[in-house]
Amino acid sequence: MVSYSKLNKAARGWLDTHMGDHIRWNEPMARHTSFRVGGPAEAFFTPPSAAHLADFVQWAGKAGIPYRIIGDGTNLLAPDRGIAGVVINLRHFRKIEYAAEDAASATVTLRALAGVRLKVFCQFAARNGLEGMAFALGIPGTVGGGMMMNAGTQDGSMADVLVSATVMDAAGAVREIAREDFRFGYRSFSWESSAAGEKAILLAGAFQLQKGGRDARMLRKEARDRLCDRRRKQPIGLPSGGCFFRNPPEGPGAGALIDRAGLKGMRIGGAEVSAKHANFIVNRESATSSDILALAAAVRDTVRRKFGVDLKPEICII
């Protein structure tokens, strides 16, 4: 059970009556995060349609019920005490379609719903000979999470290909946000109204990709090479949230600083600084969220003392 609650009897009743088939009560977040840690979400809601989601957000807004949207939880650290209120997951929003084609610029726009796995989207693009998603090969998670995090690598990010976003606002209204209104940052994405504090759910994104450069076989080979490279450099087999800290705006990256500070292999409880990639904290042995936070704090302190650099988390800490 969650150690504190945001859902009273009336709220539970509404959810049961209106969304009953799509709610799981006290759902362990450890099942929904790549760190494999986190206590229960009071209610875990997987809406089957945008109409259900709109009904929910309208009700939650009026009833003052807090909710949080997650994708595949590959960039999330959920607390051991659990999450009060409702956690929403868009696993039923999984469709990719051709939205537009422009012969003059040899571009194709694909529209993907937020719950589509980024891996599936990259495979779809490669199978159809479309280029532009190579940067995302091997990034786990969903299209929605990838958009929100402006996921990427040194080869590019979602900001390079995303041309419009479909969002649902707190009143349940759906609208398109055009590229001109996007505000991308390092692992962040917002738009005018969201930057002003509007709470919105990303429902879909439209991605403009290039046609015709290389054939599907060559794109598949590129994908294989990149995935091998990741496996060589990252502790892929162990639960983690990817890079824990953001790279500082200048100077050595976070991983290099942690490595130079001699922290590879450092352990608190079941959490460990990966010996393979110093910016990964891995769940080595039944870690708790508190173990991971304590280890991250120790890493941050040491790096600050040794190099005067204050590392900021890249992981979303709930």
Ligand SMILES: Cc1cc2nc3c(=O)[nH]c(=O)nc-3n(C[C@H](O)[C@H](O)[C@H](O)COP(=O)(O)OP(=O)(O)OC[C@H]3O[C@@H](n4cnc5c(N)ncnc54)[C@H](O)[C@@H]3O)c2cc1C
């Ligand atoms: C092994 C490993 C390697 C990784 N490598 C990379 C990498 O190379 N580059 C990189 O950028 N990241 C990397 N990551 C981090 C992570 O995969 C990305 O940030 C990913 O895009 C998160 O997607 P997700 O669906 O898991 O989002 P989640 O972790 O579930 O959520 C991330 C954030 O987005 C919000 N969110 C999710 N979906 C929606 C939605 N539909 N509407 C509104 N908000 C939403 C959540 O509330 C949360 O704040 C890696 C992670 C792991 C575990």
